[in-house]
Amino acid sequence: MKIIGHQKQIDMLNSATEKNRVHSAYLFVGQSGLGKKQVALKFAQMLNCQNTQDFKKPCGECLSCKKIEKFTHPDVITITVQEEKNSIAIEQIREMIKGLQFSAVMGGYNVRIIDDAHLMQRDAANSLLKILEEPPKNTVIVLITPVPKSLPSTVISRCAVVYFGILTDDEIKNEIKKYNLSSDEVEIINSIAMGSLGSAVKLAENRENISDCKNIISDFQNGKFLNKKFKERKEAVDLLNMLTARIRIERPEKLEDVLRMKNYITRNTNIGLTFEVLKNNLKQ
Ligand SMILES: [Zn+2]
DSSP states (O other), X not given: OOOOSOHHHHHHHHHHHHTTOOOSEEEEEOOTTSOHHHHHHHHHHHHHOSSOTTOXXXXXXXXXHHHHHTTOOTTEEEEOOOTTOSSBXXXXXXXXXXXXXXXXXTSSOEEEEETTGGGBOHHHHHHHHHHHHSOOTTEEEEEEESOGGGSOHHHHTTSEEEEOOOOOHHHHHHHHGGGOOOHHHHHHHHHHHTTOHHXXXXXXXXXXXXXXXXXXXXXXXXXXXXXXXXXXXXXXXXXXXXXXXHHXXXXXGGHHHHHHHHHHHHTTOOHHHHHHHHHHHHHO
C-alpha cells in the first residue's frame, strides 16, 4: 500500500502500536483527497500483520496485510454512506456494534473505519457513543472527516485526534509525473489541487479537463445560472454562495467540496479550472 506523505502520522501510529498504547478510537481530520483512509488501512495492517512479532512496520506480504489491502479482511471493515443515500444510518452503526461483540476472526484487532463520519445521522452518532464509552477489547475504531465540528463533541472527546496536513508541491508533482503531462499542465494541476493528491490525480487522469474548461459552468447545472463567464472573482464567489445553499439541502455530502472550491476561488486560483474540479466532484 503506497502512501504519499503523512510520515509523522504514520510514525505516531506505529509507535503507539509498538508500545501497545493503542487508543480504542481515533479521529482522522483533514480535507478530502489527502489519503487519510489509506493511512487508516495501513494502521489496520500494523495492528494485524502476521509477520511482525514486535508490531513494527507491517510486512505487506502476509495474508492479513493482503486481505486488508484488498478490503477482504473479515476484521477490518469500512463503514460509509451507502449508495444513493446521503448519510450514515443508525442501522449501519448498530450492525457494526453487533459485529464487535465477537473477537477478531483472524486473531488480531477488530478495526472499523467510519469514512465521512460527519455524515452520521444524529442517532447513529449517539449509538456510536455507547461503544466509544465501553470499547470491547482489541478493537480500534477510526473516524475520518474533513469537518470534525459536524460531530457531537461527546464523540470527539472520546477519540485521539490525528490531524492531516496538505501535501507539499513536490509530493503532488512527483505523483502525477507518471501521467506524462507537460510542465504547464503539472503546474496548473498543482495549483488547483491545493495539496490534495486525490484532486490532482483526478485532473491528471482526465487531462482534457485541463484545457477544455469553456463550458464547465453551463454543463454543471443545466445552464440555469451557470451559463456565463465571470467578469470578476466576486461573481464566481456569489454564485458559489448560491450553490452552497442548494447543496446544503440537495446534496449535503458535497457541501465540503463546494466550500473548499469557494475558498480556492477567493484565493486567486483559476476560476474556470476550479469549477471543473467542482463539477467532477459533484458528478461522483
Ligand atoms: Zn503482514
